[in-house]
Amino acid sequence: MSTTEKNxxxxxxxxxxxxxxKRLGHESFVLWFTGLSGSGKSTLANAVSRKLFEEDRLTYVLDGDNVRHGLNKDLGFSPEDRQENIRRIGEVAKLFVDAGTIVSTAFISPYKEDRAQVRNLLNDGEFFEVYVKCSLDTCEQRDPKGLYQKARKGEIPEFTGISSPYEEPEAPEIVxxxxxxxxxxxxxxxxEQLREKGLL
Structure with a gap:
């Protein structure tokens, strides 16, 4: 333990x-959207957030690209930086949960270990892994940001699904x-699945 930590x-x-x-009238938890680039994570997370908002739930979306414009703008895409990216988001998501918010996080989060570490930050029933499943072929066909095309040309190193691995969730709460x-x-x-679990 460092001197700083001791103090x-x-x-x-x-x-x-x-x-x-009690004041808000609902529980708070994390919906962790994970999947390949182009699978629809951000679009789906925002669609869910809109529906929750219209039901008078306090909700917020932490989006991978948006967070890299501020909090994580100092990070690249090496395995170490990806790990730190997810660690920070996990800590931020935990704060949102404590604040009573249903927080959706839309991050590729390619490594099982990193997702497990975020899960372990939270209490039971506060973390729901949502695997946004989509084949690599379809994601490449969609390619909304033109990233796969650049990755195939070697212009983007360590791109998930092409030159960097994506480890599929083994037991996500929602697929x-x-x-x-x-x-x-x-x-x-x-x-509907959240209602079945008694969270809404």
């Missing part, structure tokens, strides 16, 4: 998470195949 003491908040949940569902039906399917 840091946790300060309990005057308002508890339980009080926030959504965006080759089978349109965004509207996919969002409805997620909300």
């Amino acid at each position: 840091i003491v946790w300060h309990d908040a005057s308002v508890s998470r339980k009080e926030r949940s 959504i195949d965006t080759e089978e569902y349109n965004i509207e039906k996919a969002a409805d399917a997620i909300l």
Whole structure:
């Protein structure tokens, strides 16, 4: 333990998470959207967030690209930087949960170990891994940002699915195949599963 760590003491908040949940009328948790680039993570996370908002739930989306414009703009895409990227987002998501918010995170988060570490930051029932399943071929055909084309040309090193691995979730709470569902039906399917779990 460093000297700095020895001098840091946790300060309990005057308002508890339980009080926030009671005031807001719902529980808070993380919907962790993971999948290849182009699978539909951000679009789906935002569709779910909109539906939750229209049901008067406090909700927020942490999007991979958006976060890299600020909090994580100092990170690249090496395995080490990807790990730090997810670690930071996990800590931020935990704060949102404590604040009473249903937070959706849309990150490729390609490594099982990193996703497991975020899960371990949270209590049971606070982390729901949503595997946005889509084949590499379909993601390449969609290629909304032109990234796969650049990766195939070698212009983007360490690109997930091409020159860097994506480790599929082994036991996600929710699986959504965006080759089978349109965004509207996919969002409805997620909300239905959350209701079945008694979270909404």
